[in-house]
Amino acid sequence: MVTVQHRIKPTHNVTVTLCFTLTLLVIILIVFGHNYGLFGMPSAVSSIVGVLSLGGMALLWRDIGWRVKGKNRTVGSLVTQYVAVKVVGWLGKRQRERLEADTRDIRKAQEETLLKRLRKxxxxxxxxxxxxxxxxxxxxFCQCHPLTGYEHYRDLVKRVASGEKGVLIAEKPLILAMTSGTSGASSMLLSTKDTNTEFFLQGVAVCLDVMRKAFPASESLQRTTKFFYKPTFRQSEAGIPIGPNSSTPASSHHMLNLYTTPAPAFQVPSESDTLYLHLLFALKDHSVGTLESNFASTLFYAFSFLQERWxxxxxxxxxGRVTPRLGIEDEVRRSLDRLLKPDPERAAQLKAQFQRGFGGLALRLWPQxxxxxxxxxxxxxxxGELLRQRYCLGVPFYSPFYAATEGLIGVNLWPxxxxxxYLLCPRSMFCEFLPEASLDEEQPSTLLMDQVQKGLLYELVVTNASGLFRYRIGDVVKVVGFHNQCPVVEFQYRRGQMLNIRGEKLSEAVFLAALKRAVSQWPGAELVDYCCAESGILGESSGGSDPHYQxxxxxxxVRNLTEEQRYKLDHCLQEDSTIYKSFRFKGSIGPMRVQLVGGGAFQELRGxxxxxxxxxxxxxKMHRVLRRKEHADFLRGKIIS
Known part of the structure; x- marks a missing residue:
């Protein structure tokens, strides 16, 4: 097998291999394009075919050469990654142009999206x-169809799960997707090919175009460390998979060339063991270019794990082995061990960096x-703040999507x-907006994209490609501006994660702002994690008769706080919420009780x-307001002061 170290010196055999690989990829792209409608123009394919000329080959080889930063890369993996970067780059540019055109006539784009859903x-x-x-x-549509919540669909989804056809959508769903349950019990939704295609075209492709322009170095042929864990699925009565709306990178052989983690590791069922393997293969690669995960919390837990087990x-x-302490299958272990070779030089480099401490660790482990x-x-x-201030000091961050199990909602064009x-995606969902003042009404009037106002808060109502119509997803966003005619929003809070024991309705954003201000006044304290519980769920363990926040x-x-310091949080919240302050003044809400838990308590709660x-x-996603007594009791068992 031909491998590559830093710069590549092409030979006749390598050129033949490269030409064959590119030809094969072109065939795949043509078939893929016809199947999924990705390539509307023949120029897309012909431009790739063009590089197969001898002159194109030379330019291509030189282009690949200056991009390579890693060691021991196979020619096949480099070519696959290079072509993927170029194709997705072209696709991203095209999708970005379409997005720009749609934002200039937002009513037309939204109406076409809606009618396409209804006709189908x-x-x-x-x-x-x-x-x-x-x-x-x-x-x-808005006049004849009511606003809906999950109860409206529960029985219909059960009919789909049992195998009945043509209930909500025309096609059979790919999976029955379970929501994360952050705001209550998990819901079972439908996920279709259209949902996935839209996410890729309108989300991934556009954001990669944004990333390429904002972070040009991301185009280099470096591998990514992707922290991803094998999903667990069960089957419905009709044999439809039930589980999270995500697929493992190992499901695509060619995608694995982009990642430091090899295929066998993605099949390990234990999250802890998989995380160990992610880190092991990342540490071996001195030239990692990107650290990726769905959420910043996943990456933070990974660095915490690394700090404990480095x-x-x-x-x-x-x-050059996988520790025998991991409980993985023998065949998987043998496959992984074959990919590892003793590397005392790299081990010595790593040890020196860990012994220096953990501030700015990421750039010291992976200088590129x-x-x-x-x-x-x-x-x-x-x-995200903890990572930027500690482990990932000095590394740029990009938060690309605003999405949910229901589908893609927005993309971040301003990294x-x-x-x-996030710019709302006009071709992904048909969006309506409920003004914040009318959230408690059953069937309030809604506004469309071209009717909302800058500076105001709204709950999103969506009609997606997977059988949800005028569906209240529970997210409240703030319109902070417009890109052409299309709203740009900031996420504010989930309705199900509001503190509300007397009708005060305190959002996560309001509470967190008060908490940060209070922590800044506690000498030496740094916030790692938090959550709240309303005293009503705690029963006799609440510690008082007046309703209050725990x-x-x-x-x-710090490992302890004075009573004065604990009261500072209550005081800061009163300053930020006049309603909370009035209830506190009247005595109808008692003083909050602030408890410190030991290090790692929230990781244990997550588990x-x-x-x-x-x-x-x-x-x-960590629950900021606990709704179940067992979760509050779990943290009560971790209190240190």
Whole structure:
């Protein structure tokens, strides 16, 4: 097998291999394009074929050569990655142009999206029930179809799960996707090929184009370390997979060339063991270019794990093996061990960096690291801040998507902005907006994309490609501006994650702002994690008769707080919320009780929540307001002061 170290020196055999590989990829791209509608123009394929000329080959080879930064890369993996970068780059540019055109006539783009959905599903049971075939425009749809929540669909989804056809959507769903359950019990939704195609075309392709322009070094042929865990699926009565709406990178052989983690590791069922393997193969590669995960929390937990077990990992790098302490199958272990060789030189480099401490560790382990790619808005905001301040100091971050199990909602076109903002995708979902003042009404009037106002808050209502119509997803966003005619939003809070024991309705954003201000006034304290519980769920363990908030904090730098310091949080919240202040003044809400929990308590809580739910580690988001007594009791057992 031909391998590559730094610069490539082409030979006749390598040229033949490259030509054959590219020809094969062109065939794959042609077939893929016809099957999935990705290539509307023949110039896309012909431009790739063009590089097969002898002159093109020379230019191509030179282009690949200057991009290579890693060691021991096979020619096949480099060519596959190079062509993937070029093809997706072309596709991203094309999709970005389409997006720009859509944002200049947002009503037209939205109406076409809606009518396409309705026409496709007009002959289903649901489409006939609501007379989709007679709807001609957005306003008619809003007038004849009610706003919905999950209860509206529960029985219909059960019928789909049992094998009944043509209930909500015309085609059979790929999977029955389980939501993360952050705001309550998990819901089972449908996921289709259209949902996945839209996510790739309107989300992934566009964001890669944004990334390429904002972070040019990301085009170099470096591998990515992707922290991803094998999803667990069960089967419905009709044999439809039930589980998270995500697929393993190992499902695509060619995709694996982009990642440091080899295929066998993605089949390991244990999250802890898989994480160990992700880190082991990442540490072996001095030239990692990107660290990627769905959420910043996943990456933060990975670095915390690395901090605890770095000595064991360095030993494995030195010896060229997978530690026998991992409980993985023998065949998988043999496959992984074959990919490892003793590397005492790299082990010595790693050991020296770990012994220096953990501040700025990422760039010291991987000096050519270009980017951290993970969502760090909403409930992941504090993890993003911790990573930027500690482990990933000096590394750019890009939070690319605003998405949910229901599908793609928005894309971040402004990676340089510290406050994460997302342009709503006009061809992914038909969106409506409920003004914040009308959230408690059953069937309030909604606004369309071209009717919202800058500076106001709205709950999103979506009609997607997977059988949800005028569906209240529970996300409240703030319109912070417009890109041409299309709204740009910031995520604010989930309705199900509001503190509300007397009708005060405190959002996660309001509470977190007060908490950060309070922590800044506690000398030496650094916020690691937090959550709250309303005293009503705690029973006799609440510690008082007046309704109040129980707050659990994990802090770094302090192990105790004075009563005055604890009260500072209550005071800061009163300053930020006049409603909370009025209830506190009247005595109808008692003083909050602030408890410190030991280090790692929230990681243990996360493990406890995952063990007793259908949520995947890839989609888990920490609950900021606990709704189940068992979760609050779990943290009560971790209190240190």
């Amino acid at each position: 599903n007009a002959n289903t049971y649901y489409g006939r029930l609501y007379e989709f075939s007679s709807i001609k425009d957005c306003m008619a 000595q064991e990992l360095v030993e494995d790098v030195e010896l 690291l270009n980017l951290v790619l993970a969502v760090d808005s909403g409930s992941n905001e504090i993890y 340089e902005k510290e406050q994460r903002q 707050v659990y904090l994990e802090l770094k730098g 406890h929540m995952l063990a007793f739910s259908h949520t995947s580690p890839n989609t888990f």
